[in-house]
Amino acid sequence: MSLSNATPNVSSSPQPAVETDALIIGAGPAGLFQAFQLGLQGIHAHLIDALPHVGGQCSQLYAHKPIYDVPGIPVCTGLELVQLLEKQIEPMNVPRHLGQQVQTLQAMEDGRWQVSSSAGAVFHARTVFVAAGVGAFVPKALKVAGVELLTAGQLHYHPLQLDMAAGHNVLVYGGDEEAVNAAISCAATAAKTQLMHRRDSFNAEPAQLAQLQQLRESGAIEVLIGQITDIQQESGQLNAVQWMDGEGNEQPLAIKQLLIFQGISPKLGPVTDWGLALERKQLLVDPATLATSAQGIYAIGDIVSYPGKKRLILCAFHEATMAAFAAAEYLQGSKPLLEYTTTSARLHAILGVAH
Numbered sequence: 001m002s003l004s005n006a007t008p009n010v011s012s013s014p015q016p017a018v019e020t021d022a023l024i025i026g027a028g029p030a031g032l033f034q035a036f037q038l039g040l041q042g043i044h045a046h047l048i049d050a051l052p053h054v055g056g057q058c059s060q061l062y063a064h065k066p067i068y069d070v071p072g073i074p075v076c077t078g079l080e081l082v083q084l085l086e087k088q089i090e091p092m093n094v095p096r097h098l099g100q101q102v103q104t105l106q107a108m109e110d111g112r113w114q115v116s117s118s119a120g121a122v123f124h125a126r127t128v129f130v131a132a133g134v135g136a137f138v139p140k141a142l143k144v145a146g147v148e149l150l151t152a153g154q155l156h157y158h159p160l161q162l163d164m165a166a167g168h169n170v171l172v173y174g175g176d177e178e179a180v181n182a183a184i185s186c187a188a189t190a191a192k193t194q195l196m197h198r199r200d201s202f203n204a205e206p207a208q209l210a211q212l213q214q215l216r217e218s219g220a221i222e223v224l225i226g227q228i229t230d231i232q233q234e235s236g237q238l239n240a241v242q243w244m245d246g247e248g249n250e251q252p253l254a255i256k257q258l259l260i261f262q263g264i265s266p267k268l269g270p271v272t273d274w275g276l277a278l279e280r281k282q283l284l285v286d287p288a289t290l291a292t293s294a295q296g297i298y299a300i301g302d303i304v305s306y307p308g309k310k311r312l313i314l315c316a317f318h319e320a321t322m323a324a325f326a327a328a329e330y331l332q333g334s335k336p337l338l339e340y341t342t343t344s345a346r347l348h349a350i351l352g353v354a355h
């Protein structure tokens, strides 16, 4: 799956709406723990994220760096925390809708919320939990004239699978680990693999750099030092890119597949357009319930603002718990009981453990 294509990944035939009691926007640590807390309340939730994987900042920005302030875990990496959270929500069987950005959130006549994504998915949710952190992680776009004219399937941002390279002239554009790995993989199946970066220096593990060097020497990968300046297309079909080398010389390069690795960065994007009360681009919530200004919509984690808010994982976990209790009361019409996971038969049944 490509993280994103040249055009939004909109399905040609409308998909039936997913009906759910709860939809969580954002699968960072806050969203993952929200799914757990809702599960304990007997509320089944769906998770949606712009990234093709869960974990938010923990997996995208500091997967291999240590965290020392999660209660009960003296030290773990970002990725290890995400793996533990995933393990914890296994009993909840939470469907994940990944690689798609939530674009619209609109009130329905019956009090539910209609949410639509860049992949054409539509959700009808009784409650919505905005756990959007610092924004949707989306790839940095190639800002070159003509890109917008390309039809789908030729321009790929951070693709996870490289089947499209087989038998084609492929240009991998970028200098990080993902770009190097993609070029190495493409070299095995593509008719021709070229790797273009601004300078002859790549940021990858020593083993990958050694492999890249070997493939350069054998001619399986050609490294080009420069940048793309223009796209040459005909009726939406990519024929070539125009590129400029270090000396400022421009020339065309015939290719059929263009793989862009310019990095992924968070964009607050549509969250601020949904009509929810904001304070300095953060969602204003009641700290007792994490309710936003709209009934049935809660917000937790880095996206929220209330007096004393701290952008810490520990605080997001607390907020997820408070929001789950508030949502349970809203959905069920009565205050939920406080039960302990240690002793409650009901919670043990949800968690699938022996009582």
Ligand SMILES: Cc1cc2nc3c(=O)[nH]c(=O)nc-3n(C[C@H](O)[C@H](O)[C@H](O)COP(=O)(O)OP(=O)(O)OC[C@H]3O[C@@H](n4cnc5c(N)ncnc54)[C@H](O)[C@@H]3O)c2cc1C
Residues within 6 Å of the ligand: 025, 026, 027, 028, 029, 030, 031, 048, 049, 050, 051, 055, 056, 057, 058, 061, 062, 066, 067, 068, 069, 100, 101, 102, 103, 131, 132, 133, 134, 135, 136, 137, 269, 270, 271, 300, 301, 302, 303, 311, 312, 313, 314, 316
């Ligand atoms: C380098 C670094 C180190 C850190 N170290 C610590 C630490 O040691 N301890 C600590 O407590 N905190 C730490 N933090 C902060 C911590 O990572 C954040 O507080 C935490 O990630 C917030 O979780 P979240 O789920 O609210 O948001 P995020 O982790 O940002 O996740 C939000 C998710 O929502 C998705 N999203 C947003 N908008 C949309 C949309 N419209 N459609 C679909 N998906 C969307 C994003 O793609 C993202 O995956 C650190 C942060 C950084 C950058």
